[in-house]
Amino acid sequence: MLHRSGSGIVHELGCDKHGILKTLAYFDIFHYPLTAAEIMQFMDRTVDQEALLQRLSQLRVEKKIFQYHGFYSLQNNPLLAHRRRQGNQTAEKLLVKALKIGRFLYQFPFVRAIGVSGSLSKNYADEKADIDFFIITKANRVWIARTLMHLYKKFTFLTGKQHFHCMNYYIDEKAFLLEEQTIFTAIELKTLLPVSGQQTMELFFETNKWANAWLPSCPYRRQERKDPGSSWLKKIGEWLLNGRPGNYAENYLLGLTQQRWKRKEEKGKRNKKGQPMGLITGKHFARSNPGAFREKVLALYEQKLEGLTNPQ
Structure with missing residues:
Protein backbone atom coordinates (compact mmCIF):
# COMPACT_ATOMS: atom_id res chain seq x y z
CA MET A 1 0.00 0.00 0.00
CA ASN A 77 31.74 -13.35 5.27
CA PRO A 78 31.69 -13.16 9.09
CA LEU A 79 34.91 -11.15 9.06
CA LEU A 80 32.99 -8.13 7.77
CA ALA A 81 31.04 -7.93 11.02
CA HIS A 82 34.26 -8.16 13.01
CA ARG A 83 35.87 -5.48 10.84
CA ARG A 84 32.89 -3.21 11.31
CA ARG A 85 32.83 -3.59 15.11
CA GLN A 86 36.53 -2.77 15.29
CA GLY A 87 36.01 0.21 12.99
CA ASN A 88 33.15 1.51 15.10
CA GLN A 89 35.29 1.33 18.24
CA THR A 90 38.17 3.17 16.56
CA ALA A 91 35.79 5.81 15.21
CA GLU A 92 34.33 6.46 18.66
CA LYS A 93 37.78 7.48 19.91
CA LEU A 94 38.72 9.42 16.77
CA LEU A 95 35.49 11.42 16.81
CA VAL A 96 36.56 13.08 20.06
CA LYS A 97 39.65 14.39 18.28
CA ALA A 98 37.65 15.34 15.17
CA LEU A 99 35.21 17.48 17.14
CA LYS A 100 38.06 19.27 18.91
CA ILE A 101 39.88 19.99 15.63
CA GLY A 102 36.63 21.05 13.96
CA ARG A 103 35.91 23.61 16.67
CA PHE A 104 39.43 24.98 16.22
CA LEU A 105 39.04 25.26 12.43
CA TYR A 106 35.78 27.13 12.96
CA GLN A 107 37.85 30.03 14.34
CA PHE A 108 39.49 30.77 10.98
CA PRO A 109 38.33 33.95 9.21
CA PHE A 110 35.12 33.70 7.17
CA VAL A 111 34.33 30.13 8.28
CA ARG A 112 30.61 29.89 9.00
CA ALA A 113 30.14 26.15 9.62
CA ILE A 114 32.19 22.96 10.01
CA GLY A 115 31.08 19.34 9.74
CA VAL A 116 32.80 15.95 9.90
CA SER A 117 32.31 13.98 6.68
CA GLY A 118 33.66 10.81 5.08
CA SER A 119 33.78 7.40 6.76
CA LEU A 120 34.18 8.90 10.24
CA SER A 121 30.78 10.59 9.96
CA LYS A 122 29.38 7.09 9.44
CA ASN A 123 31.06 5.93 12.64
CA TYR A 124 33.82 3.94 10.92
CA ALA A 125 37.59 4.34 11.03
CA ASP A 126 40.53 2.01 10.55
CA GLU A 127 44.11 2.42 11.74
CA LYS A 128 44.95 4.60 8.71
CA ALA A 129 41.81 6.75 8.85
CA ASP A 130 41.75 10.43 7.92
CA ILE A 131 39.50 13.05 9.48
CA ASP A 132 37.54 14.69 6.67
CA PHE A 133 35.89 18.09 7.07
CA PHE A 134 33.15 19.89 5.17
CA ILE A 135 33.43 23.69 5.45
CA ILE A 136 30.94 26.47 4.70
CA THR A 137 32.32 30.00 4.38
CA LYS A 138 30.94 33.49 4.07
CA ALA A 139 29.71 34.36 0.57
CA ASN A 140 32.59 35.22 -1.80
CA ARG A 141 35.28 34.27 0.72
CA VAL A 142 35.74 30.56 0.14
CA TRP A 143 39.20 30.95 -1.40
CA ILE A 144 40.58 33.22 1.29
CA ALA A 145 39.31 30.86 3.99
CA ARG A 146 40.64 27.79 2.20
CA THR A 147 44.07 29.33 1.62
CA LEU A 148 44.47 30.39 5.26
CA MET A 149 43.37 26.98 6.50
CA HIS A 150 45.70 25.13 4.13
CA LEU A 151 48.62 27.34 5.12
CA TYR A 152 47.96 26.18 8.67
CA LYS A 153 47.74 22.58 7.46
CA LYS A 154 51.32 22.79 6.16
CA PHE A 155 52.49 23.05 9.77
CA THR A 156 50.64 19.84 10.65
CA PHE A 157 52.99 17.94 8.33
CA LEU A 158 55.81 18.76 10.76
CA THR A 159 54.07 16.76 13.48
CA GLY A 160 52.65 14.06 11.21
CA LYS A 161 49.07 15.13 11.95
CA GLN A 162 48.11 16.21 8.43
CA HIS A 163 45.72 13.27 8.03
CA PHE A 164 43.64 14.71 10.88
CA HIS A 165 43.09 17.91 8.88
CA CYS A 166 41.64 16.77 5.54
CA MET A 167 39.62 19.82 4.52
CA ASN A 168 38.15 18.24 1.42
CA TYR A 169 35.02 20.17 0.58
CA TYR A 170 34.39 23.92 0.74
CA ILE A 171 31.31 25.86 -0.29
CA ASP A 172 30.29 29.43 0.44
CA GLU A 173 26.88 30.79 1.35
CA LYS A 174 26.03 31.29 -2.33
CA ALA A 175 26.48 27.60 -3.13
CA PHE A 176 24.20 25.95 -0.57
CA LEU A 177 22.22 23.96 -3.14
CA LEU A 178 24.37 21.02 -4.26
CA GLU A 179 24.07 20.34 -7.98
CA GLU A 180 25.04 16.66 -7.84
CA GLN A 181 21.84 15.09 -6.52
CA THR A 182 22.72 11.39 -6.40
CA ILE A 183 22.51 8.60 -3.84
CA PHE A 184 26.17 9.27 -3.01
CA THR A 185 25.56 12.93 -2.21
CA ALA A 186 22.32 12.18 -0.36
CA ILE A 187 24.07 9.75 1.99
CA GLU A 188 26.95 12.17 2.53
CA LEU A 189 24.44 14.91 3.40
CA LYS A 190 22.39 12.80 5.78
CA THR A 191 25.47 11.47 7.62
CA LEU A 192 27.34 14.80 7.81
CA LEU A 193 28.08 15.50 11.48
CA PRO A 194 27.76 19.22 12.35
CA VAL A 195 30.51 20.53 14.66
CA SER A 196 30.09 24.32 14.72
CA GLY A 197 28.00 26.92 12.92
CA GLN A 198 24.58 25.56 13.81
CA GLN A 199 22.42 28.20 12.14
CA THR A 200 24.38 28.08 8.87
CA MET A 201 24.41 24.29 8.80
CA GLU A 202 20.67 24.07 9.39
CA LEU A 203 20.04 26.49 6.52
CA PHE A 204 22.30 24.35 4.33
CA PHE A 205 20.31 21.23 5.22
CA GLU A 206 17.03 23.03 4.60
CA THR A 207 18.23 24.09 1.14
CA ASN A 208 19.08 20.48 0.27
CA LYS A 209 15.75 18.90 1.21
CA TRP A 210 15.91 17.04 -2.12
CA ALA A 211 17.88 14.36 -0.23
CA ASN A 212 14.67 13.41 1.58
CA ALA A 213 13.40 11.89 -1.66
CA TRP A 214 16.38 9.52 -1.64
CA LEU A 215 16.38 8.80 2.11
CA PRO A 216 12.98 9.68 3.60
CA SER A 217 13.62 7.85 6.89
CA CYS A 218 17.06 9.30 7.54
CA PRO A 219 16.97 12.65 9.40
CA TYR A 220 19.68 15.27 9.12
CA ARG A 221 21.98 15.25 12.11
CA ARG A 222 22.01 18.09 14.60
CA GLN A 223 24.84 19.91 16.34
CA GLU A 224 25.19 18.90 19.98
CA ARG A 225 27.37 21.66 21.44
CA LYS A 226 26.73 25.39 21.47
CA ASP A 227 28.81 27.46 19.03
CA PRO A 228 31.92 29.08 20.54
CA GLY A 229 32.44 32.83 20.33
CA SER A 230 34.62 34.25 17.54
CA SER A 231 38.35 34.40 18.24
CA TRP A 232 40.49 37.53 17.81
CA LEU A 233 42.09 35.84 14.77
CA LYS A 234 38.71 35.46 13.12
CA LYS A 235 37.61 39.02 13.90
CA ILE A 236 40.85 40.71 12.79
CA GLY A 237 41.18 38.56 9.67
CA GLU A 238 37.65 39.36 8.55
CA TRP A 239 38.15 43.07 9.25
CA LEU A 240 41.36 43.20 7.20
CA LEU A 241 40.01 41.19 4.28
CA ASN A 242 36.59 42.78 3.99
CA GLY A 243 35.58 44.97 1.04
CA ARG A 244 37.79 45.57 -2.01
CA PRO A 245 41.03 44.10 -0.61
CA GLY A 246 39.20 40.88 0.15
CA ASN A 247 37.49 40.79 -3.24
CA TYR A 248 40.84 41.16 -5.00
CA ALA A 249 42.48 38.51 -2.82
CA GLU A 250 39.56 36.12 -3.37
CA ASN A 251 39.80 36.30 -7.17
CA TYR A 252 43.59 36.08 -7.13
CA LEU A 253 43.64 33.00 -4.90
CA LEU A 254 41.01 31.26 -7.02
CA GLY A 255 43.11 31.74 -10.17
CA LEU A 256 46.33 30.77 -8.40
CA THR A 257 44.85 27.58 -6.98
CA GLN A 258 43.35 26.54 -10.30
CA GLN A 259 46.72 26.97 -12.02
CA ARG A 260 48.57 24.98 -9.34
CA TRP A 261 46.12 22.09 -9.44
CA LYS A 262 46.10 22.00 -13.22
CA ARG A 263 49.89 21.50 -13.14
CA LYS A 264 49.54 18.76 -10.52
CA GLU A 265 46.99 16.88 -12.58
CA GLU A 266 49.02 17.28 -15.79
CA LYS A 267 52.06 15.81 -14.01
CA GLY A 268 49.96 12.90 -12.75
CA LYS A 269 50.75 13.57 -9.11
CA ARG A 270 49.27 11.18 -6.56
CA ASN A 271 48.28 11.48 -2.92
CA LYS A 272 49.63 9.34 -0.07
CA LYS A 273 47.08 6.63 -0.92
CA GLY A 274 48.37 6.41 -4.50
CA GLN A 275 45.27 8.03 -6.01
CA PRO A 276 45.55 10.64 -8.79
CA MET A 277 45.16 14.07 -7.24
CA GLY A 278 42.13 16.09 -8.28
CA LEU A 279 40.38 19.29 -7.21
CA ILE A 280 37.10 20.49 -8.70
CA THR A 281 36.85 24.27 -8.37
CA GLY A 282 34.48 27.16 -8.97
CA LYS A 283 33.91 30.70 -7.75
CA HIS A 284 31.90 29.47 -4.76
CA PHE A 285 33.27 25.97 -4.04
CA ALA A 286 36.28 23.68 -3.95
CA ARG A 287 35.94 19.91 -3.78
CA SER A 288 38.65 17.29 -3.60
CA ASN A 289 38.02 14.33 -5.91
CA PRO A 290 41.02 11.98 -5.76
CA GLY A 291 40.92 9.32 -8.43
CA ALA A 292 37.38 10.38 -9.43
CA PHE A 293 36.18 8.64 -6.27
CA ARG A 294 32.52 9.67 -6.51
CA GLU A 295 32.22 8.59 -10.10
CA LYS A 296 33.77 5.21 -9.30
CA VAL A 297 31.40 4.61 -6.38
CA LEU A 298 28.36 5.43 -8.51
CA ALA A 299 29.62 3.21 -11.34
CA LEU A 300 30.16 0.31 -8.93
CA TYR A 301 26.69 0.85 -7.51
CA GLU A 302 25.16 0.66 -10.98
CA GLN A 303 27.05 -2.59 -11.58
CA LYS A 304 25.72 -4.04 -8.35
CA LEU A 305 22.17 -3.01 -9.19
CA GLU A 306 22.55 -4.66 -12.59
CA GLY A 307 23.73 -7.80 -10.82
CA LEU A 308 20.65 -7.79 -8.62
CA THR A 309 18.35 -7.40 -11.63
CA ASN A 310 20.18 -9.91 -13.83
CA PRO A 311 21.96 -12.39 -11.53
CA GLN A 312 24.43 -14.74 -13.17
Missing part, protein backbone atom coordinates in the same frame (compact mmCIF):
# COMPACT_ATOMS: atom_id res chain seq x y z
CA LEU A 2 1.50 3.33 -1.07
CA HIS A 3 1.12 6.74 0.51
CA ARG A 4 2.43 9.97 -0.99
CA SER A 5 3.13 12.91 1.27
CA GLY A 6 2.83 16.57 0.32
CA SER A 7 6.57 16.63 -0.31
CA GLY A 8 6.19 14.07 -3.07
CA ILE A 9 7.96 11.32 -1.12
CA VAL A 10 6.50 7.85 -1.52
CA HIS A 11 5.80 6.02 1.73
CA GLU A 12 5.30 2.26 1.63
CA LEU A 13 3.88 0.51 4.68
CA GLY A 14 5.12 -2.84 3.38
CA CYS A 15 8.69 -3.64 2.41
CA ASP A 16 9.98 -5.10 -0.86
CA LYS A 17 13.03 -7.33 -0.96
CA HIS A 18 14.64 -5.44 -3.82
CA GLY A 19 14.71 -2.25 -1.77
CA ILE A 20 16.64 -4.07 0.96
CA LEU A 21 19.09 -5.53 -1.55
CA LYS A 22 19.65 -2.11 -3.15
CA THR A 23 20.49 -0.60 0.22
CA LEU A 24 22.89 -3.38 1.14
CA ALA A 25 24.44 -3.19 -2.34
CA TYR A 26 25.48 0.43 -1.84
CA PHE A 27 27.22 -0.22 1.47
CA ASP A 28 28.69 -3.44 0.12
CA ILE A 29 30.92 -1.23 -2.05
CA PHE A 30 32.64 -0.27 1.20
CA HIS A 31 32.42 -3.80 2.69
CA TYR A 32 30.21 -2.37 5.41
CA PRO A 33 27.35 -4.55 6.73
CA LEU A 34 24.29 -2.86 8.25
CA THR A 35 21.95 -3.40 11.16
CA ALA A 36 18.22 -3.74 10.50
CA ALA A 37 17.69 -0.21 11.85
CA GLU A 38 20.30 1.16 9.43
CA ILE A 39 18.74 -0.66 6.49
CA MET A 40 15.43 0.99 7.34
CA GLN A 41 17.15 4.35 7.66
CA PHE A 42 18.94 4.19 4.31
CA MET A 43 16.16 2.71 2.17
CA ASP A 44 14.63 4.89 -0.54
CA ARG A 45 11.15 4.65 0.99
CA THR A 46 9.57 4.57 4.42
CA VAL A 47 8.88 0.99 5.51
CA ASP A 48 7.22 -0.78 8.39
CA GLN A 49 9.68 -2.30 10.87
CA GLU A 50 7.84 -5.58 11.24
CA ALA A 51 7.59 -6.00 7.47
CA LEU A 52 11.29 -5.24 7.13
CA LEU A 53 12.26 -7.91 9.65
CA GLN A 54 10.06 -10.44 7.85
CA ARG A 55 11.71 -9.66 4.50
CA LEU A 56 15.17 -9.88 6.05
CA SER A 57 14.34 -13.32 7.41
CA GLN A 58 13.06 -14.45 4.01
CA LEU A 59 16.16 -13.16 2.23
CA ARG A 60 18.36 -15.03 4.70
CA VAL A 61 16.47 -18.27 4.03
CA GLU A 62 16.91 -17.65 0.30
CA LYS A 63 20.64 -17.04 0.94
CA LYS A 64 20.50 -13.70 -0.81
CA ILE A 65 21.76 -11.95 2.32
CA PHE A 66 23.70 -13.10 5.37
CA GLN A 67 23.67 -12.07 9.01
CA TYR A 68 26.52 -12.16 11.50
CA HIS A 69 26.43 -10.60 14.96
CA GLY A 70 23.39 -8.50 14.08
CA PHE A 71 24.84 -7.14 10.81
CA TYR A 72 23.39 -7.91 7.37
CA SER A 73 25.44 -8.15 4.18
CA LEU A 74 25.32 -9.46 0.63
CA GLN A 75 28.54 -11.32 1.40
CA ASN A 76 28.74 -14.59 3.32
